[in-house]
Amino acid sequence: CFCAGGSHGLSRLFLQVKVSPGEREELRRTSPFTEKYFPQTLDHFNFNSQGNRTFNQRYLITDRYWLKGHGPLFFYTGNEGDIWDFALNSGFITELAAQQGALVVFAEHRYYGKSLPFGLQSFNVPEVGLLTVEQALADYALLISALRGQLAATRCPVIVFGGSYGGMLSVYMRLRYPNMVAGALAASAPILSTAGLGDPSQFFRDVTAVSPVCLSALLSLLLPDYRRIQEKLSLCKPPSSPEDIYQLNGLLRNAFTLMAMLDYPYSTHFMGNMPANPVKVACETMLRASGLLENLRDTAGIVYNSTGALGCFDLYSLYVQCADPTGCGLGSNSLAWDYQACTEINLCYDSNNETDMFPPMTFGETERNIYCSKRWAVLPRPRWLQTQFWGDALSAASNIIFSNGDLDPWANGGVRKSLSSSLIAVNIPGGAHHLDLRGSNDADPESVIKARKTEADLIAQWFFHITREPQFC
Amino acid sequence: CFCAGGSHGLSRLFLQVKVSPGEREELRRTSPFTEKYFPQTLDHFNFNSQGNRTFNQRYLITDRYWLKGHGPLFFYTGNEGDIWDFALNSGFITELAAQQGALVVFAEHRYYGKSLPFGLQSFNVPEVGLLTVEQALADYALLISALRGQLAATRCPVIVFGGSYGGMLSVYMRLRYPNMVAGALAASAPILSTAGLGDPSQFFRDVTAVSPVCLSALLSLLLPDYRRIQEKLSLCKPPSSPEDIYQLNGLLRNAFTLMAMLDYPYSTHFMGNMPANPVKVACETMLRASGLLENLRDTAGIVYNSTGALGCFDLYSLYVQCADPTGCGLGSNSLAWDYQACTEINLCYDSNNETDMFPPMTFGETERNIYCSKRWAVLPRPRWLQTQFWGDALSAASNIIFSNGDLDPWANGGVRKSLSSSLIAVNIPGGAHHLDLRGSNDADPESVIKARKTEADLIAQWFFHITREPQFC
Numbered sequence: 001c002f003c004a005g006g007s008h009g010l011s012r013l014f015l016q017v018k019v020s021p022g023e024r025e026e027l028r029r030t031s032p033f034t035e036k037y038f039p040q041t042l043d044h045f046n047f048n049s050q051g052n053r054t055f056n057q058r059y060l061i062t063d064r065y066w067l068k069g070h071g072p073l074f075f076y077t078g079n080e081g082d083i084w085d086f087a088l089n090s091g092f093i094t095e096l097a098a099q100q101g102a103l104v105v106f107a108e109h110r111y112y113g114k115s116l117p118f119g120l121q122s123f124n125v126p127e128v129g130l131l132t133v134e135q136a137l138a139d140y141a142l143l144i145s146a147l148r149g150q151l152a153a154t155r156c157p158v159i160v161f162g163g164s165y166g167g168m169l170s171v172y173m174r175l176r177y178p179n180m181v182a183g184a185l186a187a188s189a190p191i192l193s194t195a196g197l198g199d200p201s202q203f204f205r206d207v208t209a210v211s212p213v214c215l216s217a218l219l220s221l222l223l224p225d226y227r228r229i230q231e232k233l234s235l236c237k238p239p240s241s242p243e244d245i246y247q248l249n250g251l252l253r254n255a256f257t258l259m260a261m262l263d264y265p266y267s268t269h270f271m272g273n274m275p276a277n278p279v280k281v282a283c284e285t286m287l288r289a290s291g292l293l294e295n296l297r298d299t300a301g302i303v304y305n306s307t308g309a310l311g312c313f314d315l316y317s318l319y320v321q322c323a324d325p326t327g328c329g330l331g332s333n334s335l336a337w338d339y340q341a342c343t344e345i346n347l348c349y350d351s352n353n354e355t356d357m358f359p360p361m362t363f364g365e366t367e368r369n370i371y372c373s374k375r376w377a378v379l380p381r382p383r384w385l386q387t388q389f390w391g392d393a394l395s396a397a398s399n400i401i402f403s404n405g406d407l408d409p410w411a412n413g414g415v416r417k418s419l420s421s422s423l424i425a426v427n428i429p430g431g432a433h434h435l436d437l438r439g440s441n442d443a444d445p446e447s448v449i450k451a452r453k454t455e456a457d458l459i460a461q462w463f464f465h466i467t468r469e470p471q472f473c
Numbered sequence: 474c475f476c477a478g479g480s481h482g483l484s485r486l487f488l489q490v491k492v493s494p495g496e497r498e499e500l501r502r503t504s505p506f507t508e509k510y511f512p513q514t515l516d517h518f519n520f521n522s523q524g525n526r527t528f529n530q531r532y533l534i535t536d537r538y539w540l541k542g543h544g545p546l547f548f549y550t551g552n553e554g555d556i557w558d559f560a561l562n563s564g565f566i567t568e569l570a571a572q573q574g575a576l577v578v579f580a581e582h583r584y585y586g587k588s589l590p591f592g593l594q595s596f597n598v599p600e601v602g603l604l605t606v607e608q609a610l611a612d613y614a615l616l617i618s619a620l621r622g623q624l625a626a627t628r629c630p631v632i633v634f635g636g637s638y639g640g641m642l643s644v645y646m647r648l649r650y651p652n653m654v655a656g657a658l659a660a661s662a663p664i665l666s667t668a669g670l671g672d673p674s675q676f677f678r679d680v681t682a683v684s685p686v687c688l689s690a691l692l693s694l695l696l697p698d699y700r701r702i703q704e705k706l707s708l709c710k711p712p713s714s715p716e717d718i719y720q721l722n723g724l725l726r727n728a729f730t731l732m733a734m735l736d737y738p739y740s741t742h743f744m745g746n747m748p749a750n751p752v753k754v755a756c757e758t759m760l761r762a763s764g765l766l767e768n769l770r771d772t773a774g775i776v777y778n779s780t781g782a783l784g785c786f787d788l789y790s791l792y793v794q795c796a797d798p799t800g801c802g803l804g805s806n807s808l809a810w811d812y813q814a815c816t817e818i819n820l821c822y823d824s825n826n827e828t829d830m831f832p833p834m835t836f837g838e839t840e841r842n843i844y845c846s847k848r849w850a851v852l853p854r855p856r857w858l859q860t861q862f863w864g865d866a867l868s869a870a871s872n873i874i875f876s877n878g879d880l881d882p883w884a885n886g887g888v889r890k891s892l893s894s895s896l897i898a899v900n901i902p903g904g905a906h907h908l909d910l911r912g913s914n915d916a917d918p919e920s921v922i923k924a925r926k927t928e929a930d931l932i933a934q935w936f937f938h939i940t941r942e943p944q945f946c
Binding site for chain 2: 041043044045046047048049051052125126128129130132134135138141142145176177178179180342343344376377378379381383384387388390391393394396398
């Protein structure tokens with residue numbers, strides 16, 4: 001029941017800015033957004049559990065681009081992290097708002113960032129029990145209603161946006177609230193695999209597929225010479241038990257996974273300062289003359305030691321037990337994500353060293369049950385997400401874009417082929433994890449420029465049919 | 474904050490068989506249904522509140538008509554009462570199953586009948602908190618999935634049926650779970666007014682509209698001669714306070730309301746033995762030579778004293794404080810309905826003696842809040858149902874029949890005009906509350922025969938497109 005731990009205490013399903021506090025403050029200050037709080041209903045689904053208590057839900061808003069009375073509301077359905085990180089890394093949405101005259105809101109997901117319903121007690125049992133997808137969606141629905149009322153925009157169409165788990169939430173908003181949401185752009189949203197519809201070996205197979213040159217390297221870890229492994233890999237202690245080796249395998253698997261996800265054509269500040277094209281850098285590193293283990297150490301260092309400040313790798317702090325084998329972490333954000341991975345969201349991906357380059361590491365239903373009941377006093381409900389959000393039977397839905405980059409191991413857990421004339425799959429050759437949501441960059445490949453154009457056109461169509469009449473919205 | 478109490482402790486939104494225990498047993502025995510129980514998840518929306526506890530949810534099932542491997546599943550989404558009562562009063566569904574080769578299931582709503590999650594403690598605070606529309610829908614979704622699995626019918630299309638609140642649930646099942654529900658017949662479902670979209674005076678205006686001859690009669694209650702009122706109306710005690718008069722007004726308003734709802738062309742065994750065409754009988758009674766008050770007594774007696782066993786009318790047992798001014802009651806069923814009327818379902822209907830024939834009786838947001846916080850420690854959320862289930866913005870939905878009879882005061886709280894080529898309103902001239910769901914009867918008007926034919930054809934289309942392929946479902 002061990003699984004891959006998150007480096008730097010962050011979940012892998014989202015990308016967090018890793019800059020200094022000063023730089024961060026400056027980024028926020030120069031952004032168009034104002035930070036606000038909404039008194040949100042604490043429990044939407046039990047009228048007796050919390051009375052009418054509310055908590056302060058954070059959201060960011062800008063009307064800089066809004067053609068009030070005509071323009072739509074672009075609403076980002078925040079996912080597992082501080083909402084500023086999504087706002088500062090989804091430049092496409094504000095660029096599109098400037099083109100299309102939209103009001104822009106980024107809403108923070110309950111139990112993340114500063115939207116902690118019970119403050120520091122939020123991750124106690126049973127307080128954590130109000131962390132569910134359904135509660136988060138209801139939060140967004142009430143926030144949208146309230147904002148439309150406050151801003152005299154009751155009839156303005158709403159388009160939802162999200163990347164990764166946020167993209168899943170965007171899809172769900174359109175399925176659940178088509179009365180208020182005209183359409184959704186779901187970037188890199190693994191809505192099928194997280195609902196338990198998929199092959200457990202898909203994820204790490206796809207990590208391997210984008211990193212072919214590294215294949216043989218990891219096999220060398222099967223060497224039993226632990227002392228040598230410690231020295232060459234700069235581990236803080238020599239591995240001396242099967243558990244230690246498991247931790248080491250997980251730590252390395254994580255590094256390759258993260259570089260595949262974040263394989264952007266320019267340097268980014270997510271989870272350590274990632275170089276441009278990190279997979280290329282990794283493979284170049286692996287091919288150095290130094291020796292396989294040294295190369296592996298340096299490759300892992302791209303992720304874990306970008307500043308060079310780390311003297312050695314500690315197997316038990318860089319890799320922690322959790323319910324998301326693609327990586328989860330140590331901070332309070334990752335606590336919330338770990339709970340979600342223990343309840344509704346299925347992330348049981350395995351490596352087997354046959355269809356992928358990693359050592360065999362299994363995280364199946366049994367291991368998940370054991371971990372989750374011990375950690376959170378819950379049992380996962382593997383079929384629940386599929387029941388609630390239609391699984392792969394999406395034909396009754398409409399106005400959803402499913403975009404995916406083919407470098408991204410999450411891509412094949414999502415919708416890759418259009419399902420109807422209004423359920424459109426957009427593929428981005430050479431694209432990493434929701435590259436299309438990022439702002440324009442000179443290094444952008446043609447594919448993402450084209451994808452953004454397609455997305456912009458589709459989105460305009462969705463609200464044009466609502467606002468083309470000469471009345472205010 | 475007083476409101477109309479239910480006669481015989483029953484909610485007005487559904488029709489309960491009122492026969493002797495022996496007759497009831499015989500009806501069940503000769504029905505095609507087998508009674509079963511399903512271990513249902515207790516709390517779908519909070520993984521920590523009840524652990525993995527389940528309760529026994531009752532359902533009735535018959536495969537007598539089923540063309541296994543080809544036929545659809547007809548699933549009745551049980552509403553506020555004992556599920557046998559719906560099964561025994563919805564003969565249309567089994568008649569249609571015989572025609573179309575369907576498996577038939579009637580599922581009992583949690584907190585009603587024998588599906589009490591906490592037994593006798595179910596109506597305590599906070600145990601009652603798990604009584605919500607969302608929980609009930611999730612119950613039905615899990616039951617459908619489980620039954621399809623058990624019966625090797627995983628791909629068989631499901632059609633949901635319901636009358637009144639059960640019809641609302643059928644609509645919601647199609648909105649929420651179109652992946653598993655191919656279509657819905659919602660008979661007499663006031664989905665708009667209960668979501669707070671409507672005119673509070675509509676309901677009693679429509680009761681008045683179908684009982685025009687009685688108009689002047691009720692006004693006589695404004696006479697201040699309480700002793701005479703007691704004698705002539707056979708009250709157990711003379712009314713001596715404004716509260717007593719309020720109770721009396723409510724009691725009488727209830728009687729006329731119930732007769733309008735149950736104005737079937739043949740005698741029925743709902744809530745006392747109702748004669749055929751009770752509104753006609755009531756109006757004949759009101760026109761007798763005896764005197765207005767005596768006539769009013771006898772008219773009320775059609776509802777409250779059909780056996781003649783009641784020596785006098787007790788104002789405080791025939792009429793009780795509750796959150797549903799169209800009538801709610803004393804038994805455990807009505808406790809559950811009262812809670813639902815205090816939380817999600819809006820039933821704030823007023824009479825004003827201007828647009829209707831009843832004395833002015835207001836039950837607005839303020840009165841509801843006071844009553845509900847005192848009775849159940851909750852505050853209603855009047856806009857919640859509208860948010861969750863799309864309000865009147867239903868255009869993204871499909872495959873729903875909204876049927877209504879024009880004698881029924883609930884009708885104009887529902888959808889009366891088709892919204893698209895697959896959101897069909899069926900009107901039944903001369904029809905009372907979900908007459909179309911009842912089995913065929915020689916006294917049926919042509920209108921209901923035609924309506925059932927239309928419904929049968931639409932339903933066949935919904936599953937034909939799924940099962941026309943030569944494969945098993």
